Amino acid sequence: MKLVTPILIALVAIATSASAYAATARGPICQTSARVGSTTYYSCNGGYHGALDMSNGTCNSWNHRGMILGSRYYRYYGGCGQSCRATSCNGGAGNYVVVTGGSGWQFRQLHIGANASSKSKTCDRCALGLVSSTGQSYGAHVHADNRRYGTRMTAWYTSAGTTCGRSAYCGNVVGRPTL
Ligand SMILES: [Zn+2]
Numbered sequence: 001m002k003l004v005t006p007i008l009i010a011l012v013a014i015a016t017s018a019s020a021y022a023a024t025a026r027g028p029i030c031q032t033s034a035r036v037g038s039t040t041y042y043s044c045n046g047g048y049h050g051a052l053d054m055s056n057g058t059c060n061s062w063n064h065r066g067m068i069l070g071s072r073y074y075r076y077y078g079g080c081g082q083s084c085r086a087t088s089c090n091g092g093a094g095n096y097v098v099v100t101g102g103s104g105w106q107f108r109q110l111h112i113g114a115n116a117s118s119k120s121k122t123c124d125r126c127a128l129g130l131v132s133s134t135g136q137s138y139g140a141h142v143h144a145d146n147r148r149y150g151t152r153m154t155a156w157y158t159s160a161g162t163t164c165g166r167s168a169y170c171g172n173v174v175g176r177p178t179l
Pocket residue numbers: 038049051052053142143144
């Protein structure tokens with residue numbers, strides 16, 4: 001009988017980890033000039049970042065699209081309007097969306113410029129707002145991270161071969177986040 005509890009714990013652990021799986025993330029901007037500007041480090045050689053920053057060099061001109069391939073629920077956190085300059089709104093995240101997976105996993109997209117598309121919804125890579133700079137953002141861009149219990153992970157984009165300068169066009173796979 002003493003073995004029952006450890007076996008049960010092991011079974012629960014297997015079931016929990018099985019609920020998270022590798023999704024596919026494509027670039028958030030449907031313009032071929034869109035590029036990855038930060039990965040593990042800010043601006044590719046600054047301080048630790050642990051996320052993708054992607055830009056096409058414009059502000060409030062282009063759609064910021066959901067990145068996860070397939071229909072997902074994007075929960076929207078707004079209230080920051082549109083801005084092409086850094087603000088402290090929402091703790092620096094600006095307007096943002098969260099896709100929630102199992103076992104503490106999340107996929108987030110930050111710094112959205114709010115427009116009529118900016119609301120919680122279930123969709124497949126739909127427009128979430130504009131490529132903007134709401135929150136602690138220097139230069140309009142899309143920030144995407146895959147976190148587990150709040151810790152940013154990097155394997156989701158390094159395993160897909162994403163490095164600085166790579167295309168962030170909406171037809172290109174930039175990562176395989178766990179959800
Ligand atoms: Zn970022």
